[in-house]
Amino acid sequence: MTLLPMSTAPFEVPTDRDMLPSERRTFVATHRTCVVAYARRDHGPAQSVVYYVPTDDGELLIATMQARAKAKAVERLGTVSVLVLDEQWPVSYLVVYCDAVVDRDPKLVVDVMMAVGERMSGEPIGEEARPFVERMAKDEGRVVLRCRPYATFATPPRHLHRNDQEERVTHWLSASVPWAAADEVP
Numbered sequence: 001m002t003l004l005p006m007s008t009a010p011f012e013v014p015t016d017r018d019m020l021p022s023e024r025r026t027f028v029a030t031h032r033t034c035v036v037a038y039a040r041r042d043h044g045p046a047q048s049v050v051y052y053v054p055t056d057d058g059e060l061l062i063a064t065m066q067a068r069a070k071a072k073a074v075e076r077l078g079t080v081s082v083l084v085l086d087e088q089w090p091v092s093y094l095v096v097y098c099d100a101v102v103d104r105d106p107k108l109v110v111d112v113m114m115a116v117g118e119r120m121s122g123e124p125i126g127e128e129a130r131p132f133v134e135r136m137a138k139d140e141g142r143v144v145l146r147c148r149p150y151a152t153f154a155t156p157p158r159h160l161h162r163n164d165q166e167e168r169v170t171h172w173l174s175a176s177v178p179w180a181a182a183d184e185v186p
Helices: 021-029 069-077 106-121 127-140
Strands: 033-038 046-051 060-065 079-085 093-103 142-155
Touching: 021 093, 021 142, 033 060, 033 069, 046 060, 046 069, 046 106, 060 069, 060 106, 069 079, 069 093, 069 142, 079 142, 106 127, 106 142, 127 142
Parallel strands: none
Antiparallel strands: 033 046, 033 079, 060 142, 079 093, 093 142
16 A cells, blocks of 8 residues: 555536546545544534545545544444545535545554655655654654545535626536446446
């Protein structure tokens, strides 16, 4: 497994049709922020905005503290949903349904934290920062949520740019699509 570098050109979502399965995977691989959601024992679902790191084998890696509810929920339930956010306007998103496990490998934790730092700053982080990140990971009891997608759900962005625009704002239904689905050839 290899962590993918931060994309300099996030996938732009079509506004006139649903995304193809391959486009959904590209959208996830080229973005950096998401809302991770999981069921709580009481009340409604919990949600947190976090950075994630995609891998070359399709996993989404999220660094968190072992003591946080996200890690506890993954250990209890083994599933999360990840709403990948586009940082462009109009906002688009893709929900990714995942099986998930907690990984405590210290090297992976630090690698993911370094990659998250690069996504946060938009700049590479030099290896001279690794000892600081290792210490922080240890002091904070950091782990990695390894999220393996099995399905996605998308709705193209529809936006009203002005009250008198000629283009109609339309909506349609979408559906969950298996993560590994092939693009249908017309």
